[in-house]
């Protein structure tokens with residue numbers, strides 16, 4: 001991945017696509033609109049068939065249907081031993097996607113978040129079996145619990161990989177389950193990626209409650225299902241060398257307001273750090289991150305002060321923040337590596353969607369995330385310091401700021417820290433010290 005960011009601060013030449021072609025930043029007039037099952041010809045995309053199979057529309061419908069019943073019946077939500085929630089929809093989506101992929105590509109392994117252990121010990125089996133059968137073709141004989149459990153567990157048996165990097169799917173059936181449970185506007189994402197020899201070659205993100213036309217409200221009097229014609233739900237696909245594209249999810253009646261299906265996605269073109277829009281994990285505070293030594297943060301765009309950056313509040317999940325950067329709604333997503341184990345499925349699909357939209361993803365030292373570092377199970381990644389996701393233009397300036405605040409932190413623990421002038425344009429003194437895990 002190579003972007004030509006030149007040495008001077010806050011100004012950058014146009015980023016180069018990972019395959020050398022120029023990426024033009026998103027211009028309102030330059031919206032590429034394509035009608036087809038996928039937005040590029042199969043001869044351009046080596047993994048065209050895999051991507052066609054990976055488009056997770058029906059899995060999104062499963063989430064929407066389960067969500068409607070979720071609040072009408074208790075006991076459908078569990079807490080796993082890592083204190084994170086799991087629902088009928090998480091299991092249902094993993095079973096549904098696993099069955100579909102194993103039918104079409106039986107030799108490609110699956111690395112996925114959930115396993116069936118919780119299913120039976122918490123009487124979720126029947127609702128999961130019903131949810132999956134409801135989405136599979138009615139002509140088939142109904143799927144049994146055993147078949148569905150086996151499909152779910154395909155996602156955990158992958159740990160017997162041979163030592164060399166292999167070809168495998170990476171699935172987060174619902175990223176942002178906490179948001180899914182909130183029943184509000186909190187985004188949640190189905191994330192599926194394909195890894196070949198250690199490289200992510202395609203990614204798909206389905207976001208059933210993404211508001212596409214946030215600036216355009218439905219005309220007065222449009223209610224019920226028609227509201228979903230005005231932009232609820234998108235599918236985003238990315239393939240190495242083919243860019244990132246989005247289309248609206250059909251509404252419950254199978255219609256969309258956008259007759260031209262696929263629209264090209266680009267990161268935003270912000271090249272000045274203090275004008276960037278930032279996303280951070282809801283479970284982490286701005287003050288715990290190194291950049292807080294240089295900027296304070298506000299969520300109020302109308303009252304941005306000097307040395308303040310704008311935080312775009314996005315609850316829950318990692319992949320929705322990648323979605324924000326890939327579609328240009330945010331410029332940066334930064335996550336510290338805390339004591340939480342960082343799982344590959346929380347990031348893989350988002351990484352390629354951002355990179356193919358012109359952005360960049362590295363750890364805080366600027367290194368690519370090593371997907372093969374977890375030789376045992378291929379499920380955990382070990383980014384140094386944390387993960388930085390940007391629009392490409394801002395990457396190196398922010399890496400320098402992180403490095404300078406970290407080195408200042410290691411040099412003068414607990415005392416005043418001097419941030420070099422050129423990083424921020426003026427001398428900047430601060431005494432806040434973020435906590436870092438390298």
Ligand SMILES: Nc1ncnc2c1ncn2[C@@H]1O[C@H](COP(=O)(O)OS(=O)(=O)O)[C@@H](OP(=O)(O)O)[C@H]1O
Nearest residue numbers: 082084174175176177178281282283316317318340
């Ligand atoms: N302690 C721990 N161990 C393992 N995994 C964890 C942990 N905390 C958060 N996560 C996963 O990170 C995903 C995002 O977390 P959250 O939903 O809390 O949102 S946020 O990142 O804090 O905004 C979220 O992914 P999903 O479970 O797919 O929603 C969490 O599973």
Ligand SMILES: [Mg+2]
Nearest residue numbers: 084085113177
């Ligand atoms: Mg989870």
Ligand SMILES: [Mg+2]
Nearest residue numbers: 172175176346
């Ligand atoms: Mg997740």
Ligand SMILES: [Mg+2]
Nearest residue numbers: 113172174175
């Ligand atoms: Mg999940």
